[in-house]
Each structure stands twice: as structure tokens, then as C-alpha cells.
Amino acid sequence: MNQPPSGAPVRLLLCDDHTVVRAGLLALLGSAPGIEVVGEAGSGEEAVAMAASLGPDVVLMDLQLGEGIDGVEATERILAGTASGTAPRVLVLTTYDTDADITRAIEAGATGYLLKAERPEELFAAIRAAAQGRTTLSPPVAQRVMSRLRHPRPTLTDRERDILGQLARGLGNREIARALFISEATVKTHLGRIYDKLGVDTRAGAVAVAKEQRLLP
Numbered sequence: 001m002n003q004p005p006s007g008a009p010v011r012l013l014l015c016d017d018h019t020v021v022r023a024g025l026l027a028l029l030g031s032a033p034g035i036e037v038v039g040e041a042g043s044g045e046e047a048v049a050m051a052a053s054l055g056p057d058v059v060l061m062d063l064q065l066g067e068g069i070d071g072v073e074a075t076e077r078i079l080a081g082t083a084s085g086t087a088p089r090v091l092v093l094t095t096y097d098t099d100a101d102i103t104r105a106i107e108a109g110a111t112g113y114l115l116k117a118e119r120p121e122e123l124f125a126a127i128r129a130a131a132q133g134r135t136t137l138s139p140p141v142a143q144r145v146m147s148r149l150r151h152p153r154p155t156l157t158d159r160e161r162d163i164l165g166q167l168a169r170g171l172g173n174r175e176i177a178r179a180l181f182i183s184e185a186t187v188k189t190h191l192g193r194i195y196d197k198l199g200v201d202t203r204a205g206a207v208a209v210a211k212e213q214r215l216l217p
Helices: 019-029 044-054 071-080 099-108 120-131 139-150 158-168 173-180 184-198 203-212
Strands: 010-015 035-041 058-061 089-094 112-115
Touching: 010 019, 010 044, 010 120, 019 035, 019 120, 035 044, 035 120, 044 058, 044 071, 058 071, 058 120, 071 089, 071 099, 089 099, 089 120, 099 112, 099 139, 112 120, 112 139, 158 173, 158 184, 158 203, 173 184, 184 203
Parallel strands: 010 035, 010 058, 058 089, 089 112
Antiparallel strands: none
């Protein structure tokens, strides 16, 4: 992992698909001592390419990036696509604080997870901490992480996610079976497991919880 030399500014790559948000962050970070923005990306693909070419110390990454890959996949590619020992740290900055988003980002290798409601001083401190390899979590995110550790929830299998996605499209069991090339009996079995894991007993309830927890593709 990259780590700036002592006394050198933290070289930061900014990734957010909203031009106005990027402009605001650039103006804000311009006032932060010890932080130098070396590039800005408007998509996950751009962030991956720029991380490889610019070699920043930290990538400030949004999660939802419109069309193309999202921030989680971009994080995975950035960390996997650089030479051993030279990968930047990835600090997530987002408005989303669902369990699913937090888990995906951390599993992808993000060093920290901040919400956009944080004060500027907290953002600056988190960027400097990320450059040193230290983890920073917004308080609501830390609370969710602790809650998940204390009360772990069962996770859905890939097949269950596939069925849940078809369910959200309004398909019936027979249509889901045809779409996924499985039997109706198998669909019913998976639906029963999905209901149990999500704590619901109806199709509408499963879709509602899946949307709330951002479990759908």
C-alpha cells in the first residue's frame, strides 16, 4: 500500500459521478493543509485507470456512480490492479449507510467509510488517517458494524439473490423457474429460505426488505 513520506502531502484521487459534488469537494479540499488532489474521476472506470496512472496515496470513492461499475467494484479493481505494495488506500465517502453497502465496501478492501454529512475537519482527518493505513468510520456506520457483529444476520446465497431479483420484477414462480432454468419446486424451496432469512412471510415483504437493505442487483 502507498504511504506518503513523512512531511509530504497526501496525494488524493477524487471519484464522484456528480460534477457539482466534485467541484464542492475540490474547493473544500483545496483548503485542507497536507492534502493535494492529483485527479478527479467521474466514473468507476475512470477511477481505476487514473489510480493506475497517477499512483495516489488515497482514493476518495463514492459508492453509487451511475452507469458502469459502482464504487465497490471500482475499489476491488483498484486494489487488485496495482503492483504489490503500491496500491492506494480507498476511503468511501457516500450518503448510503445500509448494512449491505457497508459490508460490501469493507469486504472489497476499503480502509474507511464516511458519510457525506461529516464535518470538513472529520473528512480531512479521515483522509490523513487512511494514508497511514488507519481505519475511520462515521459514528452511524460504526454503530451498524458493531450491531452486525453482536447480532450477525444470515447472508443470501447467489441463487437466492437471483431469485430475489426476479421476484422484484414481479415474476411468478413459474416465470422465475423458466428464467433461471430451475424447477418450480426449487424456486419454492429458495423462497422459503429467503423469507426465513429476511424475517418476512410474503413476496412483497421480501422485496421491501431487500430494497431497504440494498440486497437487489
